[in-house]
Amino acid sequence: MSDAPVPADGDYMRRVRESVAGQRVLSMIGARLVHVGPGEVDLEFDHHPNLTQQHGFIHAGILSTVLDSACGYAAYSIMPADAGVLTIEFKINLLSPARGGRFVARGRVTKPGRIITVADGTLVSVNADGEKWIATMTGTLMMVRNREEVRG
Amino acid sequence: MSDAPVPADGDYMRRVRESVAGQRVLSMIGARLVHVGPGEVDLEFDHHPNLTQQHGFIHAGILSTVLDSACGYAAYSIMPADAGVLTIEFKINLLSPARGGRFVARGRVTKPGRIITVADGTLVSVNADGEKWIATMTGTLMMVRNREEVRG
Amino acid sequence: MSDAPVPADGDYMRRVRESVAGQRVLSMIGARLVHVGPGEVDLEFDHHPNLTQQHGFIHAGILSTVLDSACGYAAYSIMPADAGVLTIEFKINLLSPARGGRFVARGRVTKPGRIITVADGTLVSVNADGEKWIATMTGTLMMVRNREEVRG
Amino acid sequence: MSDAPVPADGDYMRRVRESVAGQRVLSMIGARLVHVGPGEVDLEFDHHPNLTQQHGFIHAGILSTVLDSACGYAAYSIMPADAGVLTIEFKINLLSPARGGRFVARGRVTKPGRIITVADGTLVSVNADGEKWIATMTGTLMMVRNREEVRG
Numbered sequence: 194m195s196d197a198p199v200p201a202d203g204d205y206m207r208r209v210r211e212s213v214a215g216q217r218v219l220s221m222i223g224a225r226l227v228h229v230g231p232g233e234v235d236l237e238f239d240h241h242p243n244l245t246q247q248h249g250f251i252h253a254g255i256l257s258t259v260l261d262s263a264c265g266y267a268a269y270s271i272m273p274a275d276a277g278v279l280t281i282e283f284k285i286n287l288l289s290p291a292r293g294g295r296f297v298a299r300g301r302v303t304k305p306g307r308i309i310t311v312a313d314g315t316l317v318s319v320n321a322d323g324e325k326w327i328a329t330m331t332g333t334l335m336m337v338r339n340r341e342e343v344r345g
Numbered sequence: 346m347s348d349a350p351v352p353a354d355g356d357y358m359r360r361v362r363e364s365v366a367g368q369r370v371l372s373m374i375g376a377r378l379v380h381v382g383p384g385e386v387d388l389e390f391d392h393h394p395n396l397t398q399q400h401g402f403i404h405a406g407i408l409s410t411v412l413d414s415a416c417g418y419a420a421y422s423i424m425p426a427d428a429g430v431l432t433i434e435f436k437i438n439l440l441s442p443a444r445g446g447r448f449v450a451r452g453r454v455t456k457p458g459r460i461i462t463v464a465d466g467t468l469v470s471v472n473a474d475g476e477k478w479i480a481t482m483t484g485t486l487m488m489v490r491n492r493e494e495v496r497g
Numbered sequence: 498m499s500d501a502p503v504p505a506d507g508d509y510m511r512r513v514r515e516s517v518a519g520q521r522v523l524s525m526i527g528a529r530l531v532h533v534g535p536g537e538v539d540l541e542f543d544h545h546p547n548l549t550q551q552h553g554f555i556h557a558g559i560l561s562t563v564l565d566s567a568c569g570y571a572a573y574s575i576m577p578a579d580a581g582v583l584t585i586e587f588k589i590n591l592l593s594p595a596r597g598g599r600f601v602a603r604g605r606v607t608k609p610g611r612i613i614t615v616a617d618g619t620l621v622s623v624n625a626d627g628e629k630w631i632a633t634m635t636g637t638l639m640m641v642r643n644r645e646e647v648r649g
Numbered sequence: 650m651s652d653a654p655v656p657a658d659g660d661y662m663r664r665v666r667e668s669v670a671g672q673r674v675l676s677m678i679g680a681r682l683v684h685v686g687p688g689e690v691d692l693e694f695d696h697h698p699n700l701t702q703q704h705g706f707i708h709a710g711i712l713s714t715v716l717d718s719a720c721g722y723a724a725y726s727i728m729p730a731d732a733g734v735l736t737i738e739f740k741i742n743l744l745s746p747a748r749g750g751r752f753v754a755r756g757r758v759t760k761p762g763r764i765i766t767v768a769d770g771t772l773v774s775v776n777a778d779g780e781k782w783i784a785t786m787t788g789t790l791m792m793v794r795n796r797e798e799v800r801g
Contacts, residue, residue: 212399215398215399216397216398216399216404217394217395217396217397217398217399218395218396218397218398218404218406218407220395221373221395221396242369243369243370243372243373244369244370244373245368245369245370246367246368246369246370246414247364247367247368247369252368252370252410252413252414253409253410253413253432253435254370254406254407254409254410254411254412254413254414255370255406255410257405257406257409257410257413257437258404258405258406258407258409258410259406260406261404261405261406261409262398262404262406279439280405280439281438281439281737281765281789282436282437282438282439282738282767282787282789283405283436283437284434284435284436284437284588284635284740285409285434285435285436286433286434286607286608286615286635286637287431287432287433287434288607288608288615289608303590303592303630303633304590304592304593304630308764308791309737309791311590311592311633311738313633326607326608329607329615329617329635331588331590331633331635331738333590333737333738333789335764335765433585433613433637434586434615434635434637436588436740436787438759438760438767438787438789440759440760440767441760455742455744455782455785456742456744456745456782460612460639461585461639463586463742463744463785465785478759478760481759481767481769481787483586483740483742483785483787485585485586485637485742487612487613516703519702519703520701520702520703520708521698521699521700521701521702521703522699522700522701522702522708522710522711524699525677525699525700546673547673547674547676547677548673548674548677549672549673549674550671550672550673550674550718551668551671551672551673556672556674556714556717556718557713557714557717557736557739558674558710558711558713558714558715558716558717558718559674559710559714561709561710561713561714561717561741562708562709562710562711562713562714563710564710565708565709565710565713566702566708566710583743584709584743585742585743586740586741586742586743587709587740587741588738588739588740588741589713589738589739589740590737590738591735591736591737591738
């Protein structure tokens with residue numbers, strides 16, 4: 194229904210991988226890039242006590258960190274090779290406590306734009322019973338060029 | 346103009362301090378509790394390479410983590426002694442790149458409620474020239490009782 | 498993946514229809530209820546000059562009005578017969594200018610809850626070429642009982 | 650603390666007044682422009698049954714309409730004479746039911762930017778006892794030039 198995201202640069206997978214590798218906060222969290230497609234990025238991470246609030250659930254801010262990176266790189270994947278991406282704002286809704294094993298954050302471009310791109314993300318926990326929705330995000334990303342403060 | 350927040354429990358400062366101490370993610374970030382008042386909580390932290398995205402700025406998700414805790418504890422400070430607080434959702438706007446030294450996140454209750462409390466937060470960087478706005482947050486918090494998934 | 502919404506009251510369609518009929522703002526906008534299902538409500542309306550900003554597009558606030566009602570009634574459809582629903586907050590992203598003929602707002606429950614329900618909405622324009630995404634919304638709704646300020 | 654908004658065009662008051670006059674939806678609602686300053690716009694309107702949901706309170710979408718216009722024109726007031734303003738997204742929190750007489754929506758620029766401007770708005774009801782907070786908004790606005798879909 195919406196415009197399908199199309200990569201502007203054939204080498205986008207390499208660019209995304211390199212930029213993800215440069216996000217030191219993702220290393221601290223232990224997040225891994227597990228999927229890249231045009232307008233699509235999935236990041237995965239495991240429960241760790243360092244990431245929790247006082248009841249042992251993953252803190253909403255850590256969920257936000259991984260979801261924001263997934264949404265930001267989903268937008269970045271369809272940008273020109275010399276572009277960078279900035280998060281302007283995002284909103285997250287927490288649907289269930291983030292307990293247990295493994296988490297997957299999926300960022301998807303909803304509306305690609307010349308300057309502004311909108312992406313939506315979902316974060317699920319994964320266990321033997323399947324997936325459970327933990328959080329959803331909507332983020333607004335801006336393409337920047339030739340600026341110091343770019344991500345990408 | 347709005348209803349002024351009033352603590353429901355005289356011992357609220359101790360409760361906030363103990364609960365903050367139990368948020369392991371705040372230890373990982375190096376965040377310190379520097380102010381507690383009725384409906385008011387400030388948390389402070391320093392720049393560290395582990396908290397950055399690929400250009401050396403603090404990641405939006407880390408700003409969210411500290412702002413969400415400041416807003417959540419601001420709400421928690423005016424709740425009854427047996428209550429816990431859950432973040433339902435929040436929105437963050439990133440105003441300037443989070444470069445440099447020291448950051449202060451200030452959470453303030455905008456509208457206390459029986460079940461739902463709204464809090465607003467601002468995050469500033471602090472240097473010799475003064476303060477600079479980095480991010481603003483609006484969050485919706487829910488009071489919970491006798492539930493496993495409480496914060497507090 | 499998420500919990501499928503289930504109506505708590507077999508007579509939910511009648512309740513939704515009656516409550517929609519009581520929203521005078523929907524009459525002013527000319528919005529019609531065109532679909533009700535468990536956790537699902539669609540509202541439709543036509544372009545009218547009275548609903549526009551200065552360039553002839555439908556104002557973002559009018560899109561919000563219809564989307565918020567669609568999301569609110571989607572939540573209301575799965576609540577007990579004596580419940581009412583309140584909007585706590587929502588966020589809307591404007592994806593394309595709202596020009597042209599007919600618009601459909603679709604509200605869907607993302608996460609039903611005992612007190613708090615999260616719903617997502619999409620608003621499309623419809624013409625001979627098909628549908629075009631105009632806006633997306635995420636809203637947080639609260640169930641209330643025995644209170645004056647209920648919707649429903 | 651933040652950068653103080655400065656008008657880029659000395660004739661900004663006239664531009665704001667003319668553009669507000671062209672928003673037909675504001676006429677339908679009965680909203681009046683009551684204050685314009687650099688980065689500041691206030692709009693006022695009265696309770697009317699046509700604006701209500703089924704319990705006689707002003708619908709959240711109508712509050713959104715007036716707040717979004719106040720925030721958008723606050724941003725517009727500091728833009729160059731040939732610019733227009735587009736709302737990218739906003740979030741609104743409903744703090745109290747919008748009952749009674751007269752309402753004032755105040756839009757204020759929080760962070761002016763070359764392309765992206767962030768504005769915050771508050772909506773209060775006014776009666777003999779003073780003001781009561783009804784809703785708060787954070788909105789993200791984009792400056793556009795030479796484009797058909799501009800507001801302004």
